[in-house]
Amino acid sequence: MREWGTYDINDPFPLFAQTRAEAPVHEVMLPDGHTAWLVVRYAEARAALNDARLSKDMHAAFARDGAVVAEGLPGPAFARHMLAVDPPNHTRLRGLAAPALSRPRVEALRGRVQSIVDDLLDALVAQGGGVVDLVSGFAFPLPFRVITELLGVPEADRADLGAWFTTLLAPSASAEPPPEAVAASANIVRYLGELVARKRAQPGEDLVSDLVRAGDEDGALSEQEMLSTIFQLTVAGHDTTTSLIGNGVVALLDHPDQRAALAADPALLPRAIEEFLRWDAPVPHSTFRYATEDVALGDAVIPENAQVIISLAAADRDPARYEGAETFDITRANASHLAFGHGIHHCLGARLARLEGIVAFGTLLARFPELRLAVPRSDLRWSHGDGLVLRGLSELPVVLA
Numbered sequence: 217m218r219e220w221g222t223y224d225i226n227d228p229f230p231l232f233a234q235t236r237a238e239a240p241v242h243e244v245m246l247p248d249g250h251t252a253w254l255v256v257r258y259a260e261a262r263a264a265l266n267d268a269r270l271s272k273d274m275h276a277a278f279a280r281d282g283a284v285v286a287e288g289l290p291g292p293a294f295a296r297h298m299l300a301v302d303p304p305n306h307t308r309l310r311g312l313a314a315p316a317l318s319r320p321r322v323e324a325l326r327g328r329v330q331s332i333v334d335d336l337l338d339a340l341v342a343q344g345g346g347v348v349d350l351v352s353g354f355a356f357p358l359p360f361r362v363i364t365e366l367l368g369v370p371e372a373d374r375a376d377l378g379a380w381f382t383t384l385l386a387p388s389a390s391a392e393p394p395p396e397a398v399a400a401s402a403n404i405v406r407y408l409g410e411l412v413a414r415k416r417a418q419p420g421e422d423l424v425s426d427l428v429r430a431g432d433e434d435g436a437l438s439e440q441e442m443l444s445t446i447f448q449l450t451v452a453g454h455d456t457t458t459s460l461i462g463n464g465v466v467a468l469l470d471h472p473d474q475r476a477a478l479a480a481d482p483a484l485l486p487r488a489i490e491e492f493l494r495w496d497a498p499v500p501h502s503t504f505r506y507a508t509e510d511v512a513l514g515d516a517v518i519p520e521n522a523q524v525i526i527s528l529a530a531a532d533r534d535p536a537r538y539e540g541a542e543t544f545d546i547t548r549a550n551a552s553h554l555a556f557g558h559g560i561h562h563c564l565g566a567r568l569a570r571l572e573g574i575v576a577f578g579t580l581l582a583r584f585p586e587l588r589l590a591v592p593r594s595d596l597r598w599s600h601g602d603g604l605v606l607r608g609l610s611e612l613p614v615v616l617a
Contacts, residue, residue, distance in 0.1 A: 220244035220254055221604050226597060232530035240514030252523040260514045261531035266559035270505040270524050273302045290401040296440045297448035299503055306560060309445060312430050312437060313564060316366060316423045322567040329575045332361050337583055340616060347590040350612040355461035359572055363453030368415060368422025380404050385455060387599055408446055457569045459498035459608030461576055467495055469589055471544050478546055479581055488546040489573040493555035495544050500529035500607050528554045586617035
């Protein structure tokens, strides 16, 4: 049985290609010793993402066997969000957050996103023109500011909250979470509880206030669901876009012909964003599902109660789906991908991530056409996240030039 999750996090794509060539579905051993069924080809991955027999409610699966799900940080109080439940609960929870991320509401944010981008790039320039970290100075604070504004987090609290999330999501080689992650988790739990209490006492025009009203006045969600949803929206609303920006910048620096094509024709930006996502997905694997019955997929039968993980990054380079799948091409006509998932769990914030990406790259490339790495390419490390569900750069040293 193949081990999965211990590959070279800086370049997992050769292994993805090898595994994809062997079979569409594999039984694998995860680093924690559990087995799972891994889906690596596009057609099977798309089908699995849309298969109601593959449940997201892991608690139901374990409860049926008299077991308890091993909770990661921040624990069970924050584990009841839309990514961890099935319909009808999923439908209900997603519906409460969806209006804030609708097409008109997202498009209305364009000016604010542009203002944040300009401010962040001005701050980088003000550092003196030397080496700057494009992750900590740009790719992280841009989506974090946007999502915390949407949620209604006061500006004075955002620096601390951002630092806690960075610590919580940092990788660890230990089986047990390090003390700093435990402390960060406790701070996040405490802070979000206090934020809900403040919005309950003094509601505003923001998403947290909307969720509080839905829970208190309409009984549409419980306190656990409210806190879980706020936590999940904060993580999903910034972490993946941070990695999209970092990974996309590296892809352009690795392919100067594509960078030149984009500089020459900014109208290619929407296609470029889709190719960044296909080429190097910020979420290389979906969160776990489990089979509620035996499920035939590809050439395998996934047994009832088995855990299932779908490799979005492997599927998005499937040569059966894409011509020149291993070629980075921002002019690709058929660039649809699975980086945002598929089916009912398709990323709710996809429109916002795309908008942030278009504004970020358009402004960055226009202002700094000679942007270059400040370190050898081989020094870059994709050490943010666990490498399985989340994968991104912790640092991206560049010279703006």
